[in-house]
Amino acid sequence: xxxxxxxxxxxxxxxxxxxxxxxxxxxxxxxxxxxxxxxxxxxxxxxxxxxxxxxxxxxxxxxxxxxxxxxxxxxxxxxxxxxxxxxxxxxxxxxxxxxxxxxxxxxxxxxxxxxxxxxxxxxxxxxxxxxxxxxxxxxxxxxxxxxxxxxxxxxxxxxxxxxxxxxxxxxxxxxxxxxxxxxxxxxxxxxxxxxxxxxxxxxxxxxxxxxxxxxxxxxxxxxxxxxxxxxxxxxxxxxxxxxxxxxxxxxxxxxxxxxxxxxxxxxxxxxxxxxxxxxxxxxxxxxxxxxxxxxxxxxxxxxxxxxxxxxxxxxxxxx
Amino acid sequence: xxxxxxxxxxxxxxxxxxxxxxxxxxxxxxxxxxxxxxxxxxxxxxxxxxxxxxxxxxxxxxxxxxxxxxxxxxxxxxxxxxxxxxxxxxxxxxxxxxxxxxxxxxxxxxxxxxxxxxxxxxxxxxxxxxxxxxxxxxxxxxxxxxxxxxxxxxxxxxxxxxxxxxxxxxxxxxxxxxxxxxxxxxxxxxxxxxxxxxxxxxxxxxxxxxxxxxxxxxxxxxxxxxxxxxxxxxxxxxxxxxxxxxxxxxxxxxxxxxxxxxxxxxxxxxxxxxxxxxxxxxxxxxxxxxxxxxxxxxxxxxxxxxxxxxxxxxxxxxxxxxxxx
Numbered sequence: 001x002x003x004x005x006x007x008x009x010x011x012x013x014x015x016x017x018x019x020x021x022x023x024x025x026x027x028x029x030x031x032x033x034x035x036x037x038x039x040x041x042x043x044x045x046x047x048x049x050x051x052x053x054x055x056x057x058x059x060x061x062x063x064x065x066x067x068x069x070x071x072x073x074x075x076x077x078x079x080x081x082x083x084x085x086x087x088x089x090x091x092x093x094x095x096x097x098x099x100x101x102x103x104x105x106x107x108x109x110x111x112x113x114x115x116x117x118x119x120x121x122x123x124x125x126x127x128x129x130x131x132x133x134x135x136x137x138x139x140x141x142x143x144x145x146x147x148x149x150x151x152x153x154x155x156x157x158x159x160x161x162x163x164x165x166x167x168x169x170x171x172x173x174x175x176x177x178x179x180x181x182x183x184x185x186x187x188x189x190x191x192x193x194x195x196x197x198x199x200x201x202x203x204x205x206x207x208x209x210x211x212x213x214x215x216x217x218x219x220x221x222x223x224x225x226x227x228x229x230x231x232x233x234x235x236x237x238x239x240x241x242x243x244x245x246x247x248x249x250x251x252x253x254x255x256x257x258x259x260x261x262x263x264x265x266x267x268x269x270x271x272x273x274x275x276x277x278x279x280x281x282x283x284x285x286x287x288x289x290x291x292x293x294x295x296x297x298x299x300x301x302x303x304x305x306x307x308x309x310x311x312x313x314x315x316x317x318x319x
Numbered sequence: 320x321x322x323x324x325x326x327x328x329x330x331x332x333x334x335x336x337x338x339x340x341x342x343x344x345x346x347x348x349x350x351x352x353x354x355x356x357x358x359x360x361x362x363x364x365x366x367x368x369x370x371x372x373x374x375x376x377x378x379x380x381x382x383x384x385x386x387x388x389x390x391x392x393x394x395x396x397x398x399x400x401x402x403x404x405x406x407x408x409x410x411x412x413x414x415x416x417x418x419x420x421x422x423x424x425x426x427x428x429x430x431x432x433x434x435x436x437x438x439x440x441x442x443x444x445x446x447x448x449x450x451x452x453x454x455x456x457x458x459x460x461x462x463x464x465x466x467x468x469x470x471x472x473x474x475x476x477x478x479x480x481x482x483x484x485x486x487x488x489x490x491x492x493x494x495x496x497x498x499x500x501x502x503x504x505x506x507x508x509x510x511x512x513x514x515x516x517x518x519x520x521x522x523x524x525x526x527x528x529x530x531x532x533x534x535x536x537x538x539x540x541x542x543x544x545x546x547x548x549x550x551x552x553x554x555x556x557x558x559x560x561x562x563x564x565x566x567x568x569x570x571x572x573x574x575x576x577x578x579x580x581x582x583x584x585x586x587x588x589x590x591x592x593x594x595x596x597x598x599x600x601x602x603x604x605x606x607x608x609x610x611x612x613x614x615x616x617x618x619x620x621x622x623x624x625x626x627x628x629x630x631x632x633x634x635x636x637x638x639x640x641x642x643x644x
Binding site for chain 1: 400435437441444461464486522523524525526532563566567635
């Protein structure tokens with residue numbers, strides 16, 4: 001009788017407490033898919049956005065539902081002629097800084113070459129404006145209030161602007177996913193520059209924010225999601241004191257956080273570095289009520305994070 | 320005068336000249352300045368439940384008719400910092416929401432698109448907004464992730480020609496800019512007009528909206544404010560910020576809430592309350608040519624008069640020249 005009780009408790013813990021809520025999260029995400037196959041950030045919008053679409057596709061990558069296939073087709077159909085992706089449906093066609101997320105989404109769906117060949121070319125061409133000699137000179141001589149080394153550049157949010165942490169982190173991840181074993185010289189160089197840029201823009205007390213570590217001599221505060229993205233991009237690189245300090249900062253800081261987006265990204269980063277995630281997963285599970293998460297990108301990221309112990313971490317990359 | 324003072328003075332002159340350069344040629348479509356503008360300065364020493372009553376008394380001075388209108392309140396929500404007051408206080412914003420409801424607005428929405436922090440929900444929770452919004456049933460829209468429409472700019476100092484802007488802002492009948500009164504290390508001050516940077520969506524332009532920096536912060540402020548009408552201003556100067564704002568400055572009790580039906584008049588008045596010369600602030604000077612009134616003789620002063628502080632707000636060295644001595 002005792003063993004029957006134990007079996008019931010096991011079944012309850014395994015399936016009812018953990019699996020059922022995740023099934024409801026996935027159903028909620030599928031329900032939010034737009035008729036064209038994409039996803040939007042907020043349900044009030046009829047406009048599909050790149051980020052929630054890519055994150056939803058990663059979240060549903062093991063799902064055999066038609067939603068995943070329709071989403072992949074939507075993504076492929078909306079690619080810009082230059083290989084990049086628009087930030088949202090109807091956007092101008094210069095390309096979004098979140099284009100690398102499309103590579104991750106396609107890779108997670110088993111689609112790589114030739115679909116992303118032009119994307120990788122676009123990514124290789126795209127660089128922060130500070131990489132140009134004229135702006136390097138400006139940032140070295142007159143515009144010195146933000147502390148950074150313009151020799152270490154990554155990817156911008158938009159063409160013609162500086163490198164920032166999030167687009168650089170996602171670009172490094174996408175390039176490492178696209179070239180798992182041998183990397184052509186240009187790719188290896190951009191990954192190296194990107195990782196150097198991330199290490200250069202870290203906050204003095206560990207972690208990253210948008211990309212301004214020190215402004216007017218004042219150390220700026222880090223953000224959980226940017227820190228997590230940078231750590232994921234740096235996974236597999238030589239362990240650096242900045243990486244160690246940032247992991248510690250992340251572990252200390254998520255404790256006070258009650259926002260699902262930041263917690264989900266923190267979980268993914270800590271999982272990649274084999275840090276304990278039990279408490280974090282428990283807290284995230286308790287917050288994972290789809291009726292309370294308006295933003296579909298957040299809902300998708302929560303699913304990816306909660307699924308990662310069982311389904312693997314799609315943002316974990318090797319050097 | 321010491322050598323360092325001379326150097327600071329020359330740097331200030333150079334910086335002032337540099338910020339004026341984009342405005343040598345006017346690039347706006349038409350002059351829409353009202354004949355006169357109204358500004359009310361309210362005294363408030365602390366953030367408390369009393370704010371709603373005081374604010375309502377202040378709003379009544381303007382005889383606003385918002386009955387049946389969709390009202391959008393745009394506070395300044397940058398990030399959360401336990402060390403300094405960097406955001407418009409949630410008690411002031413929710414007090415404003417309640418006042419506009421009482422004045423008969425069809426709906427009141429709070430909306431913002433933080434410039435650096437991507438996790439808007441985190442900012443709402445940590446800064447105390449989320450609890451108040453839920454308690455009072457006030458909807459919030461994340462402007463970084465709203466549906467977008469392509470909008471032709473009605474001034475073109477940036478050369479951008481158009482911006483993608485959130486539908487929630489474009490469709491609102493009555494937009495209220497609710498800045499925190501702060502100095503700013505790139506634009507001198509951040510008041511009701513600089514606050515409108517928050518309507519530019521991160522989903523399109525990134526975090527931060529770096530294209531606006533490259534096209535000139537002052538020019539971008541002018542273009543955005545020429546395009547997105549600000550119908551009213553409620554500026555939070557109860558606790559303001561001086562020094563290295565908008566994030567790393569020092570909190571300073573100013574004890575004022577500034578209301579106005581003209582963002583240019585509001586910002587010029589706030590600058591005077593900070594001990595800064597509005598005519599030296601490039602975006603105020605330029606918008607005073609076609610968007611609103613900065614000159615005191617064109618402003619009807621309601622409630623309390625403008626009083627200059629004994630010591631002007633501290634700024635970063637590049638904006639020392641703004642301080643009135």
